[in-house]
Amino acid sequence: MAAMWQCQGVNRLAAPAGGVRQGSLRELNLALVLGRIAAADRPPSRAALAAQTGLTRATVSAVVEDLVAGRLVTEAEPTPRAGAGRPARGLVLAGDGPAGLGLEINVDYLAACVVDLSGEVRHHTVHRADLRPVSPADALGRLARLAAHARADAAAQGLTLAGAALGVPGLVDDTGGVRLAPNLSWRDVPVPELLAAYPPLTETVEGVPALVVDNEANLAALSELHAGAGPGSFLHLSGEVGIGAGIVLDGALFRGVRGWSGEIGHIPVRPDGPPCRCGGRGCLERYAGQEAILATAGLAGADMPADTAAMRLAQLAEAGEPAARHALHEAGTAIGITVSSVINLLDLDTVVLGGGYAPLAPWIRPPVLAEIERRVLTAAWSPVTVRPATLGATAAAVGAAGSVVRRIIARPAGWLARL
Template identity: 35%
Template sequence: MGVSDLVLAIDIGGTKIAAGVVDRDGHVLRSALRSTPVDDAEAAWEQVRSAVEEVLAGAPAIDGVGIGCAGPVDTTAGTVSPINIAGWQNFPLRTRMVELVPGVPVRLGGDGVCMALGEHWRGAGRSSRYLLGMVVSTGVGGGLVLDGRPYGGRTGNAGHIGHVVVEPDGLPCTCGGRGCVETVAGGPRMVEWARVQGWRAPAGADAAALAEAARAGDEIARAAFERGGTAVGMMIAAVAAVCDLDLVVVGGGVAKAGPLLFDPIRRALDVHAGLSYLSALRVVPARLGAEAGLVGAAALVVPPFGG
C-alpha cells in the first residue's frame, strides 16, 4: 500500500452496483449505489463510472482498485460475462477500469469470492481459515477462502455453489443446467413453488412476504423454507466434504428469514454431513450485510490478501 492507504472498491451485481473508498483496516469510508442496466453494456458501464466518480470526488489519492463482479469472470483476461447482466459478454471490465483510474493496480475477482473474503477479514469469518461465504437471495452465490486466502480457482470462478445440483430431474436453471440449488432456494423460485402449492399472496409478493407468512403459521410458506433450506444444507455438506471447511457464513435477503432457513440447513447437515472431519462444521449468519462485497473487493489489493 502507498501513502494514502485507501482503496477504491467496486461490487457489481445484477441488481445494484456499489462503489466505495475503503481504508487498510477494511472500513468503508464512503460509498455510492447505482442500479444495474442488465441488457445494455455501455449503460451498465456508465453506472459503474458514475458511482466511481461520486466516491472519488474530493477523496485523497487511492493506492489500488479491487472489483468484485457477478460471474462468470475471467481473472486472467480481465473480462466478465455475468449470467445476470446479459449485456456484458466478455466485457473488458479490468481494461475499462485501468483507463478510468490509471496508475494504480486493478484486481478483479468474483463477487462470491469477495463476499467470502470480506466476511473473513471483517465479519463473521474472522476465526476461520477454511470457509465458504454464500448469499441466498434472488439467486444463490458463494466464494471460498482456503488456508486464509481467497480461492478463485483456474479462471476465478471457484465457489459458484448456486449451481451444485440437488435435484437431478429438477427445473431448468439460468446457467443452462437443471436442478441447481438456486432453482430451489433462490427467493423468487421459493415464492413460485409456494404459489404452485396453493399459497395465496398478493401479486408481487417476495421472499420477505413468504417469510412473514411462514412466521404467521402458513404451512405452505413454512414448507417452502424447509425445502429451500434443505437444498442449501445438502449443497453445504457436499462443498464442505470436498474443501474440508470449518465454517459457512450465510447472508442475503432470504437468509434474513433467520431460523426459517437456518434450522432446515442444520437438519440437512445432520443427515448429509456424516464424515468425521465435518463434525465441527459451523453455519452462521453473515455480519457485514451489503458492505461485505466492498470490503472483500478492497481486500483483493490490501496485504496480506492482495497487493
C-alpha cells in the same frame, strides 16, 4: 531480520538514494512496521514495534516518520498508563490517507463504497436497478458515475483513492473480462476496456492496480475472512439472484485450476429438475435463488432488490406467515443438500450464510443443519457450524474496497512514491 536502512528525511521518499538494495530494504521495513501496526490489538508504541520487529529504535522512528508523512499512520490519543512515567504514544492506521474504492455489479443493483486504511466504511451507495435489460456498456457507465460520486465524497473527507476493485456475478478471466455471467446474460464482456474511459478507475498507484475485477462471491468470502472472526477454512455462500460460493482453505481463497471455482449455484440439487439459465437442470439457484424463494413465498413478480426481498421475507417469517416460512424451509433444505455434498467432499467444518441469506439465517439454518445431520458422513462426531455472515449484502463491495486497502498495507512504498 536484517534491518539496515535508515532515513531521516521525507524528501528522500520518492527516490531513495541508495539504489535497489537499500530501496528494497526500505520497502521491507515500511511494510514490516505498517503490517505490525495494522495487526495490533492496541496501538503499539515505537519501542514496542522495535521489540517486535527486531529493528533498531532509530530505524523504527525513521520508518514511522515516513508512514506518518505519507498519511498511512497517525498517533493515537495517549492513554493513561497504570505505571509511572508519561504515557507512550501509540500508532494507528490513518483515517485520512489512501482509501480503497469497492464496486459491485449484481443482477439487480450496483454498489460503490470507500473503505479507509483502518477498515472503516466511509462511503456506501447502492443503486437499485434491474440490470438484465441493460447493455454491459450502459451498466458499466452507470457504475462509473457511482464511482465518480464515491471519489468526490472521499476527496471531500480528505481521502485519496489508491485503487479500485470490482465484484461481478460471473466468471472473470485473466484480463478482468467477464467470460460468463448467466443471470446478467453477459458473455465475453471486456470490463476493463469498457471502463477505460472513466479516469477514477484508471489512475494508478505503484503496486496497486487501478482496477481489479473479481467474482463477487470471492470478494464477499475474503471480506468475511478479514472481518476477523472467521476461522481458517470455511464455505461462504452469497445468496443473491444467483448463488455463489467462496471456498477459504487455511486462510486463503481457493480459486481452482483456472480461477473459476465456487459456482455452487449450478450444482444440481435435483438433476431432472426445472431448467436453469446455465443450460443445466435442477441447479441450486432454481430452489434457493432469490426468485425461487419469492415465488414459493407467493411474492413472485414483486421485483424487489435482494436486500429488500430478504428483509420482507424476514418480516413475514418473523410474523409466522406460512408461505414465507415454507419458502425459506425449502430453500434451506436445498442449500443443506448442496452444502452436505461440499462437506462430504472437502471436509469443511464451517458454513457461512452470506449475502441475502444472512438476515434469513434464523429460518434457513435449521433445515441446513438437518440435511447436514442426515447426509454428512462425519456429522455424528464432527459438528459443522452454520452461521450468518458478519457483513451480509454489503460484503462484496466492502470486500472489494478492503482488498485495495490490504494491498497498500502490504506494500506501502508504492503509495509513498506517488507523494
